[in-house]
Amino acid sequence: MLAIVAGAVAGTKPALAGVGQLRQSTVKIYVTVQQEDFLQPWQARPPLNGNGSGFIIKGKRIMTNAHVVSDARFIEVQRDGDTKKYPATVAFIGHDCDIAVLTVKDESFFAGSRPMTIGSTMPSLNDSVLVLGYPMGGDRLSLTKGVVSRIDYSLYSHSTVDGHLIMQVDAAINPGNSGGPVLYGDKVVAIAFQGIMGAQNLGYTIPLPVIEHFLKDIEDGNYDGYPELGVTHLETSNPALRADLGMPPGSSGVVVGYVDPFGAAAGFLKPRDVLLAIDGHPIANDGSVGLEGNNVEYAELIERKQCTEKIIFTIWRDKKTEAVIIPLKRRPDPFIFRQTYDRKPEYVISGGLVFTPLSRGYLATLGNDLNTPAAQRLLYTSRYAKLDNLHKGKTQFVVLASRLPHPVNTYCDSHLNQILASVNGKSVKTIGDIPEALNAVQGGFHIFRFEGNDNPLILDARMVGQADGEILKQYNVPAATFIQKQEPTK
């Protein structure tokens, strides 16, 4: 974990808001969610009811956590003390930062409400904050006081792969608190969002810089997300390493170890480059920069930027100093295996064999079954796809997820959880390649080959043709395929 001492600016302690005012701004959110069923991707799991918290912000909008309203089928919001619930819709959702903004069509919902003000100053360590919300399903607003106990980088568990700044408070954050505001004085400085299993009186909140980033991002009517630099670095505190890199005496920085082909730095930085400064701030050997009187991880400077902006690195390359200007962007990266929401899984069924792209959701479905050789390959692929160049020539890894038993596929279980390499001699780069490949019947047979397996799966094409309709009917499958249209690249 990257150490950081947060950007706290000392100031006079603001006055606390009155409880009456707070009740005018907080919202309880009722939500019915339906998660995807990755083993039977044509249908979703049973609907579940849940609730979370939110708060009204200017522009007649409600801010909450993305995870409160992800995969939602129906959302209702209720003001504190109001008996009426109003249907709401998601206007913007940032799964990478776990923030969402809702709107309510019926404007009478907002009558007599007071939008909360987003603060401009982060509290310091040990400053008292107030956590508001509706924990454990209660109908009345709950207030919990706590102090800011740590400000650090941490994983945001909603997307499972993104890390941003978090603010840890010593107030317990329980289910239902999610999305509730954290006030410093009368201003919002964070959103409650996750706790730690087994830890007591320890809550994680999404702090001001992340909220501000989100609000700025949606100003243009779109949520783009955080830019990804895509660089793995190593500190240069080792004198022998510094000498090997030929770093001049007195210089400091971090050395690039790996450049992600899908990151913004791809094509701009390369391994062995030493990052000496970022936007004019010298980078220390441990990767920190001095910012507003504090030492923060250099990545914090990228975190504060939007996808349309640029970042300037001063680098040491080939024993010379160079300036590298990197346009920040977020490329669609199918190989980071971010948890996805509100997207139906794609699938193709042929001869009762159900193929679906490898995804975080699919891996989560496997659970303890991951401890088998076939599934371990999926785990390895999800972590090392880019590092070990497994992704070359692919946009998806297509997995044989399940088998709808029928005489045509009686002997196919040994191939479950394996990655499809080709169908009828045509390589499978994406699930959309399968239907066409199935037309290229090989002498009356369909030949499925899997990655790292010399044992092909062979089906009688004529029997498959006869069985397909029967199987769909038998297992109540509405369509043999669901394939997303390719998303336009921004």
Add this chain to the structure above:
Amino acid sequence: MKFLPFILIMILSVTMPTVAQTTNNLHQCIVEVLVTAQTFDSHVPWKKNRPETHAGYGVVIADGRLVTTEDLVRNAVLVEIRRPGDANKIKATVVVADPRVNAALLAAPTPGYTPAEWAAPVKTGAKIQLAQFDDAGQRQNGEGRITGIEVASLPNAPHSILTFQALTDLKLDRVGAPAFHEGKLVGLVMQYDESSQTSRVLPAAVLKRFVDDVSNPPYRGIAVAGFTWVPLIEPAKRQYLGLPDDDRGVMALRTIPGSNISKVLQSGDVILTWDGCPVDSQGYYDDPEFGRLILIHQIAGRRHPGDDITLTVWRNRKQEEIKFKLDAYDDSRSLVPLNIEGLQAEYLLEGGLLIRELSADYLLAAGAQWMIRSNPRLVNIYLTRSQTPAKTGDRVVILSAILPDPINVGYKMIRDEVITAVNGKPISNMKDVFAIRDSDGLLTKLSTQTLGMDLVLDKDTLPEANRRISELYRIQKLQHRNPLPPVGPVRRN
């Protein structure tokens, strides 16, 4: 000279003390085997774990010679035997122990014992007698029945061999307890399941072959064919391959590079007969001694390394005959050796950087969930490429861990990285690493698979750092090299 074996058998049968014919004197061949074992830590290769003691049984098969299961004497630092109930312990030595067949031959003075005689192959349903002893040395007799004869995996090694299943009325509490059929040794108990009252028995056929092989040195271990195969039961696949509809044949997938069979067998060949026996579509054949068994027994259980094998294969819609010589099983030829015995890993600790080869025991040390818990890339290498090194002798050299010290500051987060080169020179195994260190004096640069830059150690302060690390972390030796091939099929004491 052809009649010689016959004469020998005649003489033996006359002069050797006859088998314990009655249940009462069966026990005169049984010894208690007491073992003090000490393993090496799978992740800290200079560290020995605390010694453990195990007790089991062995059977005297000739004067001064005993058999027991290999897993009982694995990692033994001291093996002692005693007559059940007797306080007097006698030191024994392991002549050969082979984890591949879970058999061990021990040597110790055995005056007063009556050697057991091998039982002829038995059939399912055969009645057996079992014996074990309580703490006071009182004999407990049990009856049982062979309920199954199959090739099954060993309790403490990832290998499959001929195994008897037996239903018994005696609660067996130690390995190596002997089973007899008509007064002759039919096998040794390898495992007992109390809930089903069944035990898994290492058959006399396996033990006898092992003892015979040991008495014809050098012991070469068991034979392997060097290929992987799958059953061929899918009608569509059989039709696609144009196979006759006779339920025969299994499909060969991969051959181990460098093995004899790799020169003649191709991926996709369908094996119709093996060594004269028809092979069915699930890989079974009719064994003359034990009935329907999986092909593995015909390779490992009936033949020896170097034996000529003829097989008929279905290739390109034609039947062909191919011949090859069986190889000897040799764990050290693997890209990732199993190291079932937990032998000390070769390692080099340079500037606190622990460099070693990947072995299965290293990954399995993570416990039951090791496929999830160990490094995914290393697990994947083991699961998919272990038997197929690009060239003989290739291993996966890893930077296993780093002992923090000023010399390696900035690197301590790196672990389980695959090392591709040291001092700028590519490496394939620890032998290369040691050779480069011997010629260069020190290792100052490590290149890894993931990082596009090298890990560098300061040449001038490295010797002092090594001394410091050795002292601070109390490590007697900063390297361990095996004088013999790092991991072999057999351990000799």
